[in-house]
Amino acid sequence: MNKIVVVDYGMGNLRSVAQALRAVAPEANVLISGEVADIQSADRIVLPGQGAMPDCMSSLRDSGVQEAVLNASRNKPLFGVCVGEQMLFDLSEEGNTPGLGLLPGKVVRFDLDGQLQADGSRFKVPQMGWNRVQQSRPHALWQDIPDQEYFYFVHSYYAQPDNAEHIVGMTDYGQLFACAVARDNIFATQFHPEKSAHAGLQLYKNFVHWNP
Amino acid sequence: MTLAKRIIPCLDVTAGRVVKGINFQELRDAGDPVEIARRYDAQGADEITFLDITASSDGRDLILPIIEAVASQVFIPLTVGGGVRTVADVRRLLNAGADKVGINTSAVTNPQLVADAAHKYGSQCIVVAIDAKNVAPGKWEVFTHGGRNATGLDAVEWAQNMARLGAGEILLTSMDKDGTRSGFDLGLTRAVSDAVSIPVIASGGVGGLQDLADGIKVGGADAVLAASIFHYGHHTVGEAKQFMAAQNIPMRLI
Numbered sequence A: 001m002n003k004i005v006v007v008d009y010g011m012g013n014l015r016s017v018a019q020a021l022r023a024v025a026p027e028a029n030v031l032i033s034g035e036v037a038d039i040q041s042a043d044r045i046v047l048p049g050q051g052a053m054p055d056c057m058s059s060l061r062d063s064g065v066q067e068a069v070l071n072a073s074r075n076k077p078l079f080g081v082c083v084g085e086q087m088l089f090d091l092s093e094e095g096n097t098p099g100l101g102l103l104p105g106k107v108v109r110f111d112l113d114g115q116l117q118a119d120g121s122r123f124k125v126p127q128m129g130w131n132r133v134q135q136s137r138p139h140a141l142w143q144d145i146p147d148q149e150y151f152y153f154v155h156s157y158y159a160q161p162d163n164a165e166h167i168v169g170m171t172d173y174g175q176l177f178a179c180a181v182a183r184d185n186i187f188a189t190q191f192h193p194e195k196s197a198h199a200g201l202q203l204y205k206n207f208v209h210w211n212p
Numbered sequence B: 001m002t003l004a005k006r007i008i009p010c011l012d013v014t015a016g017r018v019v020k021g022i023n024f025q026e027l028r029d030a031g032d033p034v035e036i037a038r039r040y041d042a043q044g045a046d047e048i049t050f051l052d053i054t055a056s057s058d059g060r061d062l063i064l065p066i067i068e069a070v071a072s073q074v075f076i077p078l079t080v081g082g083g084v085r086t087v088a089d090v091r092r093l094l095n096a097g098a099d100k101v102g103i104n105t106s107a108v109t110n111p112q113l114v115a116d117a118a119h120k121y122g123s124q125c126i127v128v129a130i131d132a133k134n135v136a137p138g139k140w141e142v143f144t145h146g147g148r149n150a151t152g153l154d155a156v157e158w159a160q161n162m163a164r165l166g167a168g169e170i171l172l173t174s175m176d177k178d179g180t181r182s183g184f185d186l187g188l189t190r191a192v193s194d195a196v197s198i199p200v201i202a203s204g205g206v207g208g209l210q211d212l213a214d215g216i217k218v219g220g221a222d223a224v225l226a227a228s229i230f231h232y233g234h235h236t237v238g239e240a241k242q243f244m245a246a247q248n249i250p251m252r253l254i
Helices: A014-023 A037-042 A053-062 A066-075 A198-206 B034-043 B063-071 B087-096 B105-107 B112-120 B155-165 B188-195 B211-215 B235-247
Strands: A003-007 A030-032 A044-047 A079-082 A089-092 A103-109 A127-133 A151-153 A155-159 A165-171 A175-183 A186-189 B005-016 B016-022 B024-029 B050-054 B076-083 B102-104 B127-135 B139-143 B150-156 B169-173 B202-203 B223-226
Touching: A003 A014, A003 A037, A014 B063, A030 A037, A037 B050, A037 B112, A044 A066, A053 A066, A053 B076, A053 B127, A066 A079, A066 A165, A066 A186, A079 B024, A079 B150, A089 A155, A103 B223, A151 A198, A155 B155, B005 B034, B005 B076, B005 B155, B005 B202, B016 B034, B034 B050, B034 B063, B034 B235, B050 B211, B050 B223, B063 B076, B063 B087, B076 B127, B087 B112, B102 B112, B105 B150, B105 B202, B112 B127, B139 B155, B150 B155, B155 B169, B155 B188, B169 B188, B188 B211, B211 B223, B211 B235
Parallel strands: A003 A030, A003 A044, A044 A079, A079 A186, A089 A103, B005 B050, B005 B223, B050 B076, B076 B102, B102 B127, B127 B169, B169 B202, B202 B223
Antiparallel strands: A103 A155, A127 A151, A165 A175, A175 A186, B005 B016, B016 B024, B127 B139, B139 B150
């Protein structure tokens, strides 16, 4: 059976992620777990994250699962969500926090002070709400999802990958930024698929059946 | 390409049922929360807000199984407010499946709660709800306890303070307008939206679709919240979105 572990290191909306995975993969064994053994025996890993990057990184380290997550990232399909995406990079400007270093690049804050949106209203930070995702590269996880589909975002920071080949989705908020990244068996999004209605569920469904 | 403006149906919940009052009184039964939330999700609601208006602390935890049930079936953001007094309350609601927690009266009586909750769970999940009443031209005062108690606080300054303390969003309700179906207090909405750099949700007074559009175009709100026009079948969320999109407001249409 397909065993999917949502990594529990004390941060993030784990239940929502697990419920969305269960909704699209009723046949799978979806487990919220902070046990190394579960991560080792999992077929797929989801790394969520919410709140501040320094807290997320220290919780991941202190929970004792960081090594297991890094091991899993070598060959198992791994999906990072929100701060779980940001943690994959080398460094975040938020508290100058080193990340897991699985993707080269850094995480920076929106700097939109004084800029106005197309309708004349000011840009708010965090970006909170539904924005379009431009599929900048083909990827198995985009299957059956229209280009320019809306997904739900809540964030003040975003990743800047060094390697443009790792960018598979872009969103415009004051500037174009990478909102979906991928490399080999890793896929990660700044937006929240578990809160993005049909489009988000389709993305998780594609992940559940993905064989990179 | 741009961030869509949001339409947020609001469900007032007490004793496990959705109700809707006029000027915070005269409650009418409007149905089963899970069923209503599913209907709004299907219509394209961008988020759903639950306000627990249960007066007693005994009844407070009755909302948790409702949130759990909704969160297992509805995959859009859920905000829950009402009676949140401690960081432990915030945690319970988030654990039940809420994505954001609204803090209203306790933000006034204990502003540190906003700072502590934002620090612990992140600003993105802390919504400060402000109930405001017009007290002079261009001046609005913050009220608490469902609108019964005056605080002496200026609503615009209060919103700025809350943003500084770590609130991720402001849910702004005009008490003068709430339940009247005569439109948002656009002056209030514009004043707060211009004063803070976090998103503002306009609330209170929606009677028709143009009111929703005005909240965004005139009031400068990032999202609009309404209850009765959706509950009683006057309009669907989908109709509201089509109407607003026709006025060039960016909308997620489904």
